[in-house]
Amino acid sequence: MVVEKAQAVLGKVKFFLRLRRALLALSFSLFFELLLFQILRALGLPLFSPAFFGAALAPAVLAFLFPLRFSRALFWASRRLRLGGKLPGLAAALSRKNTVFLTALLEDLLPPWPRLFVPEVFALLPALLLCGLFLLPSPSPRISEPGLPAGETVSVAAESAPEEKAATPSSARAEKEIPRFPPGTSTFSPYPLILAGLYGEEMTLEEALRRLSEEEGLLRRLAELLGQASAEPGNEEVAQEVAGILSSLRPDLGRTLSQALEPGNEDWAEAQAIVSAALEGLSHLQMEAQGAEGEEGGEVAWGTGGQSEVSGESREPNGEILLDEEAQAQMRQELAEAQEGLGLGAGWERGEPVRPGIPAKREVEAEPTRTAVRPGEGPWRPGVALGLPGENPGEEGNFSSFSPQEVELLLRERPIPPSLRELVRRYFEILSGGE
Amino acid sequence: MERTEIDKAQEALSKLKDAISAVIVGQKDVIEVVLWALLSRGHVLLEGVPGLGKTLLVRALSRALGLSFSRIQCTPDLMPADILGTNVFSEDGFRFLPGPIFAHVVLADEINRATPKTQSALLEAMQERQATVGNITHPLPDPFIVLATQNPIEMEGTYPLPEAQVDRFLFKAEVRYPEERELVEIIRRNTEGEGLVLPDPVLTREDVLLCQRVVREFPVHEEFLSYAAKLILATHPGRKGAPPAVQKYVLYGASPRGGLALILGAKARAFLSGRFHLEVEDIGRAFRPALIHRLILNFRAEAEGVTPWQVLEEVWEAVPPP
Numbered sequence: 001m002v003v004e005k006a007q008a009v010l011g012k013v014k015f016f017l018r019l020r021r022a023l024l025a026l027s028f029s030l031f032f033e034l035l036l037f038q039i040l041r042a043l044g045l046p047l048f049s050p051a052f053f054g055a056a057l058a059p060a061v062l063a064f065l066f067p068l069r070f071s072r073a074l075f076w077a078s079r080r081l082r083l084g085g086k087l088p089g090l091a092a093a094l095s096r097k098n099t100v101f102l103t104a105l106l107e108d109l110l111p112p113w114p115r116l117f118v119p120e121v122f123a124l125l126p127a128l129l130l131c132g133l134f135l136l137p138s139p140s141p142r143i144s145e146p147g148l149p150a151g152e153t154v155s156v157a158a159e160s161a162p163e164e165k166a167a168t169p170s171s172a173r174a175e176k177e178i179p180r181f182p183p184g185t186s187t188f189s190p191y192p193l194i195l196a197g198l199y200g201e202e203m204t205l206e207e208a209l210r211r212l213s214e215e216e217g218l219l220r221r222l223a224e225l226l227g228q229a230s231a232e233p234g235n236e237e238v239a240q241e242v243a244g245i246l247s248s249l250r251p252d253l254g255r256t257l258s259q260a261l262e263p264g265n266e267d268w269a270e271a272q273a274i275v276s277a278a279l280e281g282l283s284h285l286q287m288e289a290q291g292a293e294g295e296e297g298g299e300v301a302w303g304t305g306g307q308s309e310v311s312g313e314s315r316e317p318n319g320e321i322l323l324d325e326e327a328q329a330q331m332r333q334e335l336a337e338a339q340e341g342l343g344l345g346a347g348w349e350r351g352e353p354v355r356p357g358i359p360a361k362r363e364v365e366a367e368p369t370r371t372a373v374r375p376g377e378g379p380w381r382p383g384v385a386l387g388l389p390g391e392n393p394g395e396e397g398n399f400s401s402f403s404p405q406e407v408e409l410l411l412r413e414r415p416i417p418p419s420l421r422e423l424v425r426r427y428f429e430i431l432s433g434g435e
Numbered sequence: 436m437e438r439t440e441i442d443k444a445q446e447a448l449s450k451l452k453d454a455i456s457a458v459i460v461g462q463k464d465v466i467e468v469v470l471w472a473l474l475s476r477g478h479v480l481l482e483g484v485p486g487l488g489k490t491l492l493v494r495a496l497s498r499a500l501g502l503s504f505s506r507i508q509c510t511p512d513l514m515p516a517d518i519l520g521t522n523v524f525s526e527d528g529f530r531f532l533p534g535p536i537f538a539h540v541v542l543a544d545e546i547n548r549a550t551p552k553t554q555s556a557l558l559e560a561m562q563e564r565q566a567t568v569g570n571i572t573h574p575l576p577d578p579f580i581v582l583a584t585q586n587p588i589e590m591e592g593t594y595p596l597p598e599a600q601v602d603r604f605l606f607k608a609e610v611r612y613p614e615e616r617e618l619v620e621i622i623r624r625n626t627e628g629e630g631l632v633l634p635d636p637v638l639t640r641e642d643v644l645l646c647q648r649v650v651r652e653f654p655v656h657e658e659f660l661s662y663a664a665k666l667i668l669a670t671h672p673g674r675k676g677a678p679p680a681v682q683k684y685v686l687y688g689a690s691p692r693g694g695l696a697l698i699l700g701a702k703a704r705a706f707l708s709g710r711f712h713l714e715v716e717d718i719g720r721a722f723r724p725a726l727i728h729r730l731i732l733n734f735r736a737e738a739e740g741v742t743p744w745q746v747l748e749e750v751w752e753a754v755p756p757p
Contacts, residue, residue, distance in 0.1 A: 071658055075757045085656070088757075089712025092654035100438050101654050104711040 002102045006094045009109065010074075013087060016116050017073050018064045023117065023124055025063035029056040030127035056131075081111045216282050218245050222257075223275045230268035252431060253278055274430065281427050284420060436652065441711075444646045447638045448474075448707055454499040454634035459492050460624065461617035468608040468700075468724045469496060469582065470707060473643065474650045475699035477605025478561050478581040480546075480596075480728060487610045488621075489584045493542040494633060496582075500643055501636030502539035503576065507557075509549035511592060515556030519566040520573070531568060536560050539576050539640070543583035547593040557581070558600045578643050598687070598731055605696045606721075607728035646706075653702040658757035659713050663697045666722070669750045670730055678753040680746045684736035689729040696725035715756040722751060 033056050071091070078087035086105060093101040222245045229238045242261065246254045253274075260271040407428050411421050448470070455466050465481065469492065472479040481489045490506070497504030507518055520534035535541065536557065543549075543557060560566045564575045583604070585596070601607075613621060625631055669677050671688030681688070700721030705713050723744065730743040 071656070072757060074656075075658060084710075085659075085712045085714045088656035088658060089654060092656040093711075096654055098652065098654055100436055100441060101652075101711050103438055104441065 002099050002106060003094065003097065005106055006090050006102050009106070009111070010087070010091055010094065012113070013074065013077050013111075014068065014070055016113060017068055017070075017077055020116055021066070021068070022060040022064035023121065026056055026060035027124040027127050029059040030124075030131055034127065034130050077116060081113070081115050083109070083111060087111075212282055215249065216279065218248055219275050219279045219282065221245060222249075223272065223279065226268055226272045226275060229266075230272070233266070233268075256430060277423065277426060277430070280423060284423075436648065440645055441649055444642065444649050445706070445709055447642045448646060449709075450637040451499050452707070454637050455492070455495050458495040458631065458634055459488055460620045461613050462488065462492065462610060465492065465608045465610050467704070467707070468606045469493075471700045471703040471721070471724075472582075472606050473500075473578065473580055474646050474703040474706065475605055475696075476578065476580075476647055477696065477699065478583070478603065480601065480604040480607045481582055481584045481610055482587050482607060483584070483610025484586060484588060484612070487612065489582075489610055490542060490544060491631070493540060493582045497540035498633045499636060500540065500638050500640075502578065502640060502643070504540045504542070505535035505538035506542040506544060507535050508544050509546050509553070511548060511550055511594075513549045513553045515553050516568075518553060518557050519560065519568055522569055531571065531573065533573070534566070536566055537573070537575060539578055539580070541579075541581045543581055545586060546583040547585040547595055549594065551594050551597070554594065554596060554600060557583075558603050562603050578640065578647065601728050602690050602692050604728060605692075606700060606724040608724055609727075650699070650702050650706055653706060653711075653713075655698060655702060655713055656757075659701070659718065660698065662715075662754070662757050663694045663701075663718065665754045666697065666718075666750060667691070667694045667726075669754050670726065670747070676753065678749040680741070680749040684732050684739075684741045684746055685730060686733040687731040689726050693726050693729045697721050700725050718756075719751070723747065 033052065037052070071088075074087050074091055075085070078085060081087070086109060090102065090105045090109070093105060222242065225238050225242050225245070229235060229242065232238075246257055246261075248254075249257070257271055257274055260267050260274060404425075407425055411424060416424055452466070452470065456463070459466060469479055469481075471477075473496075481492075483489060493506075494504060507513070516534065518534045518536050520532050520537065522529040523532045524530075546554060546557070549557070560575060561581050564577070564579055566573050566575060586593075665676065667689050668674050669688075670681055670685060670693070671677060672682050672685045674681075674688075677685075677688075697718060698721075701713055701717035704717045704720055705711075708717075726747055727743050730746060732741065732743060732746070735741075736746070
């Protein structure tokens with residue numbers, strides 16, 4: 001009986017020593033894999049996959065199975081368990097089958113087993129934590145994400161601003177059906193999706209920004225050419241250059257402009273208005289997209305390109321960032337200056353004459369309600385991904401229309417200033433081909 | 436052996452320690468080494484200047500153990516027969532008259548004053564636990580322990596023990612001079628009341644033999660044995676793992692008896708501490724008394740004033756524990 005008990009204790013020690021070695025090996029292998037992963041990511045070769053991290057188990061298994069020099073390890077374990085030389089003494093008594101000494105040694109032998117693992121577990125936990133972070137879904141833009149399951153809806157109380165209510169009467173409903181968002185997706189930026197949607201293909205955020213920058217240049221040149229063309233119609237050089245630019249633009253915009261500039265039926269003003277609106281939209285999109293790069297942990301960066309933050313914001317217990325009046329005023333001023341620089345007022349209406357360089361100013365009404373920005377909300381959501389700016393990948397020209405309700409939902413979900421909301425509404429109207 | 440016997444032995448040893456400590460002021464290390472030797476069936480060489488209580492310690496020990504005690508005052512004219520005994524002629528013919536060596540506890544005072552011939556006879560008896568007189572061998576009583584003393588400073592008219600014979604002492608205890616507090620206590624005890632009172636017996640011969648058996652059966656892990664062997668080998672110059680001090684100052688390292696002394700001392704210490712397992716600390720405590728008299732330093736060490744303990748300290752540091 002005593003012999004069996006001693007054997008059980010020593011067997012347990014042996015098992016725990018192997019387990020400890022395996023944990024140690026797992027910690028080290030995870031650490032090195034994370035290091036390798038970071039290096040590869042820095043080199044632009046992300047090798048992320050659960051199997052990549054799963055490979056860390058191999059050294060752990062090997063370490064567990066590798067022969068253990070038990071007699072030596074027993075001393076270490078005994079010291080770690082603060083048992084002095086009891087375990088080696090037990091092993092020695094067991095080897096001699098000395099039951100008297102075995103009984104005496106086993107009498108008060110209560111090894112605190114967790115002590116064997118304490119530092120190793122502390123080493124393993126951060127590694128596992130980091131590994132867990134890497135195992136989260138990648139925030140890279142994927143417009144082909146599955147959509148919202150049909151029929152899944154959620155009711156949300158409407159809290160639209162008065163101007164929103166005026167623009168979209170349907171949004172005045174107390175409740176409306178909106179897609180249910182999957183949980184755990186609140187920390188991702190929507191901008192890569194928007195940009196990817198604009199170009200109809202998947203691309204990185206950097207690539208999309210580069211494309212936006214190029215397109216902005218083209219649009220500015222087009223705006224100049226349209227001005228020249230409206231002043232002196234029939235200029236062949238200008239017409240050729242305009243045609244060249246139109247072919248270089250993204251398909252939806254190019255098509256819209258081509259319709260406006262149909263030979264013999266040119267509507268220069270409308271074309272100019274479209275270009276100005278597109279420029280405005282691009283500018284805002286760039287600004288937001290750059291801001292998205294600066295976002296972290298659900299914080300929303302305001303200002304130009306996300307580089308500066310509006311001071312004076314406060315955080316409510318539910319996580320909303322509330323902009324106080326001073327901050328709102330500053331924001332409105334910045335936006336107004338930006339609109340001036342673009343030569344377009346925020347309240348441009350279709351058909352309204354637009355003169356490049358001369359902003360058509362409109363009085364921006366003061367925001368009657370506080371602007372609530374929910375950090376961490378409005379990121380990648382499969383339900384919204386399909387409805388974002390309207391293109392279905394791989395189906396050029398087949399725009400899925402964005403209903404006014406969905407646009408309103410989008411406006412509510414995004415930190416878009418009230419003064420620009422009308423522009424966004426127009427943007428989606430243009431995209432859907434509606435008036 | 437039963438568990439109750441072990442408990443009884445431990446209890447008896449505890450009483451013995453208390454009884455000796457009640458008589459001897461301080462000198463805890465020396466008392467401990469003497470008890471290790473008793474439990475290990477070994478002998479002790481006590482080195483110290485006169486008047487430090489060496490004889491008193493031995494007397495107190497023998498009284499507390501309830502064993503026979505004899506004292507041999509070694510002088511240059513002491514003959515082996517004076518120690519071992521002799522055959523005397525009587526009416527019945529020759530009859531063996533046992534010498535003082537035939538006692539359980541023997542004090543060989545100032546052993547280095549005896550001639551090598553006498554020393555040799557004594558040490559042979561210590562080793563073999565028997566004495567041969569004429570052509571008859573007489574076994575010595577069991578338990579048998581010799582505690583020999585020597586004065587480290589007075590060399591004139593002495594015959595230093597040959598290394599081979601020193602090696603037969605399991606331990607060497609260095610009796611240090613008492614501290615002021617201890618000295619005050621010694622003076623007080625010897626000058627007040629009835630003076631010094633030796634303890635009453637607290638153990639029987641059987642108890643002592645039981646304790647010796649327990650120490651013999653004390654389980655020691657192989658790694659401890661290996662550690663002791665490494666320590667012994669590290670005292671040998673030219674050996675791999677020997678520290679620089681050994682290479683530089685040691686002429687001959689410790690003998691295998693050093694290893695026995697190390698383990699036996701550690702076991703006895705663990706048992707005296709009430710444990711049933713060995714600790715590295717036990718070996719550490721036994722290290723000095725077990726090996727300090729087994730290291731033979733070279734002339735360079737003597738010239739540079741290097742002591743065996745300085746070398747042993749380096750050996751201890753050089754060999755990692757299990």
